[in-house]
Amino acid sequence: MDFLPLARPDIGELEQRYVQDALRSNRLAGGPWLQRFEQLMRDVCGVEFAVGVSSGTAALHLIVQALGIRPGDEVLTTPFSFIASSNCLLYVGARPRFVDIDPGTLNLDTTLLEGALTPHTRAVLAVDVFGQPADWPELARFCRTHDLHLIADSCEALGASIGGMPVGSWGEAAAFGFYPNKQITTGEGGCVTTGRSDIAAHCRSARNQGRATDDRMEHVVLGYNYRLDELSAALGCAQLERLPELLAGRSERALWYGEALAELQDDVVLPGAGPGKRSWFVYVVQLAPSFSRAHRDELLALLTNRGIGCAPYFPALHLQPYYRERFGYAPGAFPICESVSDRSLALPFFSGMRPEHVARVARELQEALARLRR
Numbered sequence: 001m002d003f004l005p006l007a008r009p010d011i012g013e014l015e016q017r018y019v020q021d022a023l024r025s026n027r028l029a030g031g032p033w034l035q036r037f038e039q040l041m042r043d044v045c046g047v048e049f050a051v052g053v054s055s056g057t058a059a060l061h062l063i064v065q066a067l068g069i070r071p072g073d074e075v076l077t078t079p080f081s082f083i084a085s086s087n088c089l090l091y092v093g094a095r096p097r098f099v100d101i102d103p104g105t106l107n108l109d110t111t112l113l114e115g116a117l118t119p120h121t122r123a124v125l126a127v128d129v130f131g132q133p134a135d136w137p138e139l140a141r142f143c144r145t146h147d148l149h150l151i152a153d154s155c156e157a158l159g160a161s162i163g164g165m166p167v168g169s170w171g172e173a174a175a176f177g178f179y180p181n182k183q184i185t186t187g188e189g190g191c192v193t194t195g196r197s198d199i200a201a202h203c204r205s206a207r208n209q210g211r212a213t214d215d216r217m218e219h220v221v222l223g224y225n226y227r228l229d230e231l232s233a234a235l236g237c238a239q240l241e242r243l244p245e246l247l248a249g250r251s252e253r254a255l256w257y258g259e260a261l262a263e264l265q266d267d268v269v270l271p272g273a274g275p276g277k278r279s280w281f282v283y284v285v286q287l288a289p290s291f292s293r294a295h296r297d298e299l300l301a302l303l304t305n306r307g308i309g310c311a312p313y314f315p316a317l318h319l320q321p322y323y324r325e326r327f328g329y330a331p332g333a334f335p336i337c338e339s340v341s342d343r344s345l346a347l348p349f350f351s352g353m354r355p356e357h358v359a360r361v362a363r364e365l366q367e368a369l370a371r372l373r374r
């Protein structure tokens, strides 16, 4: 039986053509494809500035730097995320202050923010987990009230919106990532979107070795090589032009899953609805609260053995070995996050899935659950 992967990029003829064109142009870095990609990102996010970079992690690093977050500062953020949303704070010597999540949306529980404030709090960094927009209107209100920066990790949510505004336009700046499992891919790549010219200027300079302007050998700040090459940008242009089609394909498959898994609802909690418009990134179910982490791990093994790609999304950040070691976290610190994390299971999800693939996953999940109970 074929292995059904967790994720697979959707690469068509347009992508082939654009990448070929970029290759034939002989200009493989710092050219027109990057400019076109940034223009498309500005259009999708409804912002004035977009700066293409080499990864979502690089985008986060540059934003945190641009806002002047520094050693001694604390940033309120979620422990239920991909590691980069927290690591970017460590890069500049700041300290992540984790705040537990809402069990329905899996995003930061905004009612807990106030209690986590200290005299050192400088910013909130929120994540649109699994493509569900964070409560940006409330986060913006909170940050205004307490004079804090607001940083958006929208790496999982390109195309989502809330309050009539696309993610990417919320916060002082937003980060996107285009790894091959995301809604669109550039291979490796990322982007900063912002309405602030000073943030955009910092990101442009720092991605390119701190140059004063792109074509001069004068280096005005400590920079990096976080550039996005032309082949990646060309691939990204094709993907962005196909964004509505790609997102519609993902939404349709999420609907199929909802129908196929409806009869397992006693054992499996399906992705919850939240405010705003979701952009489907992954399809993550939770086992019912009566199940343990050991059950979940056994289920992962059973499904993998049957050729179903699946993964435990996300392991709690504060319990990662590096974070435990450095900050002394122990289980119990963020109970909602840990409970969700222990029972979560990402299933195969990509726009090329056919109805029979979804049916197969549902059947295998049902059989694995039955074996678990024996």
Ligand SMILES: *Cc1c(COP(=O)(O)O)cnc(C)c1O
Binding pocket: 055, 056, 057, 058, 081, 082, 084, 085, 127, 153, 155, 156, 176, 177, 178, 179, 189, 190
């Ligand atoms: C994918 C992702 C990133 C960025 O990942 P890169 O691999 O660096 O592009 C950052 N934050 C979250 C929440 C992500 O899912």
